[in-house]
Amino acid sequence: MYMRYAQGFLLVFSITSPSSLAELAELREQIVHMKQHEPNIPIVLVGNKADLEDDRRVTRARAFQVSQQWGNIPYYETSARRRLNVNEVFVDVCRQILRKDMSVRKDQPSRRPKRGEGRRRRDRDKERGSRCVIL
Template sequence: MAPRYQPSRECHVVVLGAAQFVHNQWIESYDPTIEDSYRTQVTVDGRQIMLEILDTAGTEQFVAMRDLYMKTGQGFLLVFSITSPSSLTELSMLRDEIIRVKDDENVPIVIVGNKADLEDQRAVSRSKAFTLSQRWNAPYYEASARTRTNVDEVFIDLCRQMLRRDDLDQSNSIDDDDNIASSASSHRRSRRRRKEGGHKCIIL
């Protein structure tokens, strides 16, 4: 039996933070649509995903449109530099803004400590970043856009979160439809019983 075809799903990722993360060295197979926006196809747990990435990190021109990008984004990479404590502090503000715009405490997020290749210049300890990730219940990776360390992994993890969320939403939607149909069917049966068991008028 031929394997069932699963259509490609789209995942929209927004990269936020002080350190620009998506570099041309990593996205050589991408087709840029606009500056700092890229599309590529990835496979996550056997499912084909069309990944659209908007990298706003470290680019001042995106700040004015940040709310719009947060509304359209489905998942977020919050990127800081392990060489800059202030860039980690900025993530709290960004996360608060995402939750405000999305009105959702459980938005898919991955925290990324970028510039892992600059270990000798580290100014943010792993334990401090990990503590933050535990508080937010979000995965934490240390990565390097320059050497491609953990770059694929952070996007796959984020896609996995988004797929789980989509599957859960679809499951809840099906359950709601089933409950509505069950309620309507029960109501019809109840009406039939009332008709069948109603008072009969006998004329003598």
């Protein structure tokens, strides 16, 4: 259900666990199925635990190959412990979302908001708050 309304996805696996990468294939298929009418779904593939290089069981080449098979999506290696590339993956998926949003808006005819409409929308958005769901 959350996938239907999500705008972007970070698919994270552990570089120490090949099964965690394999499990993402099914999750990705669910995303693609739910978003079947949307081209260019913002997705980033993330190999976490880069600080555990000695325990690596998923090679960079294998992860990159998967990212290419999944539509040439970006691939990053991160370490939450060392804060390596954590901000970068969020920036990347946000940029993809913004690019997609801008291209959709560009294709739609522009409409000037009615007087006071923009203010009401801002107030409504504040009441709702921002949401980020991590599954």
